[in-house]
Amino acid sequence: MTFESRKLPGERISSLVDIIKKKGHAIGLEAHSGLSGLVTEKLDFDFIWESSLTDSASKGLPDASIVGNESRIHTIDEILNVTTKPMIVDGDTGGDEDNFRFLIKRLENQGVSAVIIEDKIFPKRNSFGGTVGAGMEDPDIFSKKLKVGMETKSTNDFLVIARLESLIAGLGMNETMLRAEKYINSGVDGIMIHSKLKDPAEILEFIPKYEKLCDRLGRRPYLIAVPTTYNSITDPELIKSGVDIIIHANHLLRASYKSMLETAQLISQSKRSLDADQNISSVKEIFSAVGYDKILERDKEKAPEIEALITSAGNHQINGIQRSLNSISGRPLISHQIETFKKVGIEKLNITVNNLSDFESFSDNNINLIETKNTEVNQMLDSIMLGLEKIEGPS
Missing domain, CATH: 3.20.20.60 (Phosphoenolpyruvate-binding domains)
Structure with a gap:
């Protein structure tokens, strides 16, 4: 309940x-x-x-x-x-x-x-x-x-x-x-x-x-x-x-x-909380117990999950570095792009790249890297079309 x-x-x-x-x-x-x-x-x-x-x-x-x-x-x-x-x-x-x-x-x-x-x-x-x-x-x-x-x-x-x-x-x-x-x-x-x-x-x-x-x-x-x-x-x-x-x-x-006393003692003695994990509920279990999971479900119903596409498959370079990986204010350009989408609630991202190994550090459960080898003059259009093929639902 x-x-x-x-x-x-x-x-x-x-x-x-x-x-x-x-x-x-x-x-x-x-x-x-x-x-x-x-x-x-x-x-x-x-x-x-x-x-x-x-x-x-x-x-x-x-x-x-x-x-x-x-x-x-x-x-x-x-x-x-x-x-x-x-x-x-x-x-x-x-x-x-x-x-x-x-x-x-x-x-x-x-x-x-x-x-x-x-x-x-x-x-x-x-x-x-x-x-x-x-x-x-x-x-x-x-x-x-x-x-x-x-x-x-x-x-x-x-x-x-x-x-x-x-x-x-x-x-x-x-x-x-x-x-x-x-x-x-x-x-x-x-x-x-x-x-x-x-x-x-x-x-x-x-x-x-x-x-x-x-x-x-x-x-x-x-x-x-x-x-x-x-x-x-x-x-x-x-x-x-x-x-x-x-x-x-x-x-x-x-x-x-x-239980609280035993958990506090474990953390105090081990100087970390890892040892207490096996004796306590997960955050997910607490979310479920108090109904927070239902709030998230309703949020999804009100705002269907939207996927975004970032096209980074070009061969344009600045100072020998792929343009999306160039640093702006101490961080790669693509990091700023990912952050901008997340700030507006778009978590699921598809990124087209032409060299997968250069972008692997940005991959996670919500970021899908799509590799394309096309470096011709129509590479931008091909990059967009390939990315759109991988998107399910609104984009």
């Missing part, structure tokens, strides 16, 4: 719910820029996860509520502009109620399909480095914020999802279930359960308790899991256990940082 593939906001908002209805689940991958969004778009992921951690890190900043909503919205727009898949946004704590109202309206206008906010106080600390019990929001206050969000959104296709951080904060399963009940009663569309353990046992313990709670309350919001640390479990296993939405939350950012 390229910058041409933008989907209208109204179409995109509903696409996440449509995918879940059709497949029974949805699996997404993180993106933190337009280019990483294109990677997610290219593969068989159902949606894009716009992460606070990776958005902040891509700007060289910590995930601690330092990057504001306007900057986040700019990144979101960069990704949406070049992709078509639905997006779920990491809304941090959501801010206060007015901040949350504003955020939801902006996200809906952009075409985002869902926002997830976590039950921690502002300024938040990342879940994998600083979340403690003292940093948790009062569940009743958080529930009220969730209700505000549900009342603010203008379409049922936009999902408001509550993120449970109590297991990460070490508050235990009972506190987690208490919070889950309050958030479900607030009317949210989904519950995200979070864990920092390397084993999925904690998540697998939560799921049946969640199902039982939903049965008792008479409604079941979508269940979301983020297997960043407990990634020994597969997506199909999580789905079979009852998870509806799976988020692979920060892997493209982590992969890109490692």
Whole structure:
């Protein structure tokens, strides 16, 4: 996909719910820029996860509520502009109620399909480095914020999802279930359960308790899991256990940082960039990924490729040197002629010569040397006619 593939906001908002209805689940991958969004778009992921951690890190900043909503919205727009898949946004704590109202309206206008906010106080600390019990929001206050969000959104296709951080904060399963009940009663569309353990046992313990709670309350919001640390479990296993939405939350950012560091080290150590070539994309691949090749194709359609003819087959000499090879301002005359054509966008050139070896240094993929042995008085006409025979298309 390229910058041409933008989907209208109204179409995109509903696409996440449509995918879940059709497949029974949805699996997404993180993106933190337009280019990483294109990677997610290219593969068989159902949606894009716009992460606070990776958005902040891509700007060289910590995930601690330092990057504001306007900057986040700019990144979101960069990704949406070049992709078509639905997006779920990491809304941090959501801010206060007015901040949350504003955020939801902006996200809906952009075409985002869902926002997830976590039950921690502002300024938040990342879940994998600083979340403690003292940093948790009062569940009743958080529930009220969730209700505000549900009342603010203008379409049922936009999902408001509550993120449970109590297991990460070490508050235990009972506190987690208490919070889950309050958030479900607030009317949210989904519950995200979070864990920092390397084993999925904690998540697998939560799921049946969640199902039982939903049965008792008479409604079941979508269940979301983020297997960043407990990634020994597969997506199909999580789905079979009852998870509806799976988020692979920060892997493209982590992969890109490692690759950039290794490439920089190679260049620094070898004092040249050649050794890094085997580990990086070609410029041509990047051009193709971002759609630059399509721009070039359209340029060709608007201006058909024109070939030019330079006749240098005469035997006229100046100071014993073929006229076209005489130096003007330090360069052969023919070099100035080639440059003049290239300046006006004519790259493909045919040059008639009567001694091929004298002109071989000027030959390349776009310059065709045509040798003629005619040195008679009609040599100019013969040179032109021979050159024209070799030209295909406009000249």
